[in-house]
Amino acid sequence: MFDSGDTAWILTSTALVLLMTMPGLALFYAGLVRSRNILSVLMHCSAICCVSSVLWFALGYSLAFTEGGAYIGSLSNIFLLDMARDAATGTIPESVFFSFQMTFAVITPALIVGAYVERIKFGAVLLFSSLWLLLVYVPVCHWVWGGGWLADMGVMDFAGGIVVHVTAGISALVIAIVLGNRSKFPDQISPPHAPWMVMVGAAMLWIGWFGFNAGSALSAGSDAGMAMLVTHLSAATASLVWLTIEWIRFGKPSLIGLVTGTIAGLATVTPASGFIGPIGGLICGLVGGGVCYYCVDLIKVRFNIDDSLDVFAVHGVGGATGTLLIAFLALESMSGVGLEEGVSSISQLKTQIIGIGSVLVWSIAVTLAIIYITRRLVGLRVESEDELEGLDYKAHGETGYNL
Amino acid sequence: MFDSGDTAWILTSTALVLLMTMPGLALFYAGLVRSRNILSVLMHCSAICCVSSVLWFALGYSLAFTEGGAYIGSLSNIFLLDMARDAATGTIPESVFFSFQMTFAVITPALIVGAYVERIKFGAVLLFSSLWLLLVYVPVCHWVWGGGWLADMGVMDFAGGIVVHVTAGISALVIAIVLGNRSKFPDQISPPHAPWMVMVGAAMLWIGWFGFNAGSALSAGSDAGMAMLVTHLSAATASLVWLTIEWIRFGKPSLIGLVTGTIAGLATVTPASGFIGPIGGLICGLVGGGVCYYCVDLIKVRFNIDDSLDVFAVHGVGGATGTLLIAFLALESMSGVGLEEGVSSISQLKTQIIGIGSVLVWSIAVTLAIIYITRRLVGLRVESEDELEGLDYKAHGETGYNL
């Protein structure tokens, strides 16, 4: 009934995508903050992982993936009450599809952590993330992947350029602005306390991303194979782009620079990974690496916004860039899968822009509303003294390093 | 001849379960001790991994999984002398089944490490673990999974609630009592030296556990899919239970608390993972999280037993709890696979109690005997000065951090 090979690969991919958050992203972010906030960042990622999993089970999956309307699914499968043990999604068990998608619902709100580290209340993290999952992620997921209106319109997003990276990236920017800068930003900011940890996290993200993108084929064949290939090429290329820029600009290429490039390349290729060919992967890396580098500067230095770990500039911008590139790189002449019969690059580009634009608007509006609610109910920001002394002890009663 | 998809999944699961010990459990435990004992803990786990692998190959696998009597298998397949290159176990090669089971034989004695850290002789670790593998784990494995008397009786244990967690948990308690408390327990005990490392280890355990539980289906289909799903739900739920209790009780939820909950949820769902449905997973997490939290307190604070890293309270109690819950959660009305024809929850519960009880008795008795032998042959505990100065340098001539 099921294809055991496809199933094996999606089971594996589920593990790989969970690895991206636990502990990949957690380490990536934790190494970038001061040592007195390391545990709080790990805690944010871990707690979001748990809360999102339960909410996905309770409500999210049903609302995103059952047939319903153009804007939201139905409540028919809440708590998986409607799922038989051996129900199928394509060639794999629905239980596997559920779990695979759950790992996406875990990492997306966790990405936003990078925007508010070192100064947010733990209660606010939980409340914000829960509401955000249900009110931003789940609807958009339905629009694009659950048969909603953007899917109908022909928006192409293979593994989450819009659904994951644009939603998280823009919401990160919004919360960073509302929350305000860290007390010493930008002049006196401390350097990342453990660049080695950032690299380890990035490596795990890289590997996990194989599950993210190649798993999104929902089968173990040449679609998955090509998705993995282009994912890797984009990651490697964008890393080199970043390294080269830093080398030229500062004379010293940094480890954190290189791995930031990796993530930029991965975010950029994500929406495109199932549609493009090898050269397309290379191009995603080149463009994504360059554009994201530029945007980090723009947001932090030019606009002075403390999106602390550059969620918007790397994920949001990367994801949007890749989404737009699809219109050209998916062409058969680029060894891509081709666009729909009768669709040109320009018309697909318009569709992609509509997709990104509408999700942008929705994400900003709803995120603002959620922030408002969160502020009213539990408050957003810790006392400035707690910020100075660090959230590890102040919020969690622990200290990161007792050497 | 073989199903390549099933085989792919069990090959992957073998890697995942090895990841649980190397380096998952090793890091989980190492972060909890003082910095001067970090290497000794990693060494315990690594050495046990190596010794157990070789013993499993030499003797264990044959004794556990060949037909023999009700109590022990035969010696017919020692050193795999009886296994053809292309022998099959179900739909997968026997070589894969052997390796998968080997990773269970690796982690089970390694779990016990948590009971005797910071004060045991390295020689005692090796001798104790070797004897324990052959005299406790192997027989019980045969009883439950190798066609032994508990299997005949109908004991249900999908992935090792009894075979892994009850055996290791109760033996941990025994050796903790016999060995005695660490010199400064409980008043002056040092805090975990690296909570971040505990979290990383826990994350790897979580991911590896997908292989542990979903791999135990020995195939890549809906059984594996559902096992993974309930495993994840239980882990996430128990984490939140622990977090909530700490938040209410102390005002500060801790990272170590959350991830301890994760492990409690995983241990609890293990025996049940192949039999229950999604709601069952949630219940395993709720019950397991609460019960294990209570037992940590009970053992350490009330009974003043220095089961240093709470092996009994988390693994033993969790595994037993899940084993009992099966009687109810496996019902078809709970979306479980159902009990055997004509078996009621109550009668299954009795069977489960007999299973746990008999393994408890056997584990205690044999562990005591092994401790006695170990003490006679190599001694158990290091000099108190060595305990004070730390095992890293004293036993292994190395220091953990040279910053």
Place this chain on the structure above:
Amino acid sequence: MFDSGDTAWILTSTALVLLMTMPGLALFYAGLVRSRNILSVLMHCSAICCVSSVLWFALGYSLAFTEGGAYIGSLSNIFLLDMARDAATGTIPESVFFSFQMTFAVITPALIVGAYVERIKFGAVLLFSSLWLLLVYVPVCHWVWGGGWLADMGVMDFAGGIVVHVTAGISALVIAIVLGNRSKFPDQISPPHAPWMVMVGAAMLWIGWFGFNAGSALSAGSDAGMAMLVTHLSAATASLVWLTIEWIRFGKPSLIGLVTGTIAGLATVTPASGFIGPIGGLICGLVGGGVCYYCVDLIKVRFNIDDSLDVFAVHGVGGATGTLLIAFLALESMSGVGLEEGVSSISQLKTQIIGIGSVLVWSIAVTLAIIYITRRLVGLRVESEDELEGLDYKAHGETGYNL
């Protein structure tokens, strides 16, 4: 068209082999150096990963794996221009075969990092590694695996004893000699700054090696199963050999010793893993553990060569040892797959020696030439002051630990 199970396993193996470098090997090496060079080592591994991936795509794969002559392939498939989206290699998509092989092209030059840490220029790392990949690895890969002259001659190398370990090992020795010893070698050398990190890296290498060796079967069946089994047994056994030698010789078995044994066992079994049986795995571990231990001493203490992290003694010697052992362990009487019709152990041994010998000569000669070029173009060694102050800040402008 494709076997989805085989494909699933090679997709997974690709992720596993990437894990070996990122972050496995990177951590293994980084923990062994002084804390002020940790980031430079991670940077070397990361940058080599990216550069090698792009070069493999641009040129390497085509030159190694297209039909061409006995000595090198053709340029027909550069940039994968010649590969259809659904092209096949055996039962799996060619895109998957490409990616799997790419991860080998990533780790092989990264292995050499261990020879030149703490004193090399970053530019030299990039240039040397790029040239080395194209001029040493790619040709040898073609000779042995791409249908070249060594393949024709019947050289047996399942997963890279010659192609990976001998090439990297001997080139490491050459560059270590040319570069010269670190300023304080051997008397005043600092101890590994983070043995725990070495262990974590080794554990990831171990697990990743399952993909390396069992993935080299290119299918998910009993060949992969047996390859994984013997890989694990050799690793475990060699670890115990190393532990035992240290225990006897110094009274204190060290963690770094144990895990070095692990790597020795893994390198040794690599070429043999697809040809031998379980007892063969045990023997690989016994022999490889002992021989590599002896060679570490020989190179460092006797010959006073600062092959800093023992790349030659562990990888080169291990790989060669395993390559030779095949002649005996592959016999059917040893439960191996058997030698070719009419080939005896002695004649196979001769073939293996020719294989190792010719690759040795080629590697030495070409490596010397590459070093010459590199020295002319970018220089090899940093200023002695930079060496003293550490490469992290001097070359990359970052510091590893800001606690």
Place this chain on the structure above:
Amino acid sequence: MKMVTAIIQTHKLDEVREALNSIGVNGMTVTEAKGYGRTKGHTEIYRGAEYQINYIPKFKIDLVVDDSIADNVIETITKTANTGKIGDGKIFVWDIETAIRIRTGEKDQQAL
């Protein structure tokens, strides 16, 4: 010249340094320390059991200054490092005989 050694709360370091800069003191050496005092350390919770952390992380600032500005320095530190809560720390002062700048070999006042 005087050695002024101040033990302060870790989160006050930047403020104190800036205050000292503003009165013209630019050189100082800081070490991490653990303090024991009236503040009996904090408690951490580990798996349900509260236990005592006996030490509190502090920074120790070593400052060698000319006699003439010693009082000003002491006052500045006292003011800036003060939070009014137990554990704010101490300042200890003693005479030193010689100061040398390694780079130039300059002595005493010139060396500061």
Place this chain on the structure above:
Amino acid sequence: MKMVTAIIQTHKLDEVREALNSIGVNGMTVTEAKGYGRTKGHTEIYRGAEYQINYIPKFKIDLVVDDSIADNVIETITKTANTGKIGDGKIFVWDIETAIRIRTGEKDQQAL
């Protein structure tokens, strides 16, 4: 007042602190240090080669006490930190001029 600086074996810290508490000394500041002395460091083995670790981890305790109890303090430390093996450490004592409690501005005896 006197500054009593003791360099002791790391595993003796708790004992020394408790002994000092029991004679009424409750304030002290501890830093991690590396000692070089007669004990020439220990050897570690790294992949078969023994090599020298030149330094030994020590704790340095800084204690400012009233002149009247200095001798008692010194004796207490000497007794408690003693194991009789090389490397037990040293105590150095010198006069200090002023002590200030940052929280209150109290001086000298009142500040301790």
Place this chain on the structure above:
Amino acid sequence: MKMVTAIIQTHKLDEVREALNSIGVNGMTVTEAKGYGRTKGHTEIYRGAEYQINYIPKFKIDLVVDDSIADNVIETITKTANTGKIGDGKIFVWDIETAIRIRTGEKDQQAL
């Protein structure tokens, strides 16, 4: 006896220790420190933005020596730790009253 406290560049430690050994000084205690001085710290680049690291890692060497050799010790350190670049560090010297070897209870000259 004198306490000689030298703050030096981290990469000079081994050289200084060897030089001191060669003039017969075998005991010393070293702590990690962060220095603020004329050298305003270095810059690090983090994702495209340069920012200031205010402190520079230094080693602080504490040496108690007999009055008779103090000058020689100071000179030796000054010479060996010198690179001629800003940030080479300082030496501070003051009198100490008593030195005790914990192992034996020996005092003063005997204790060094």
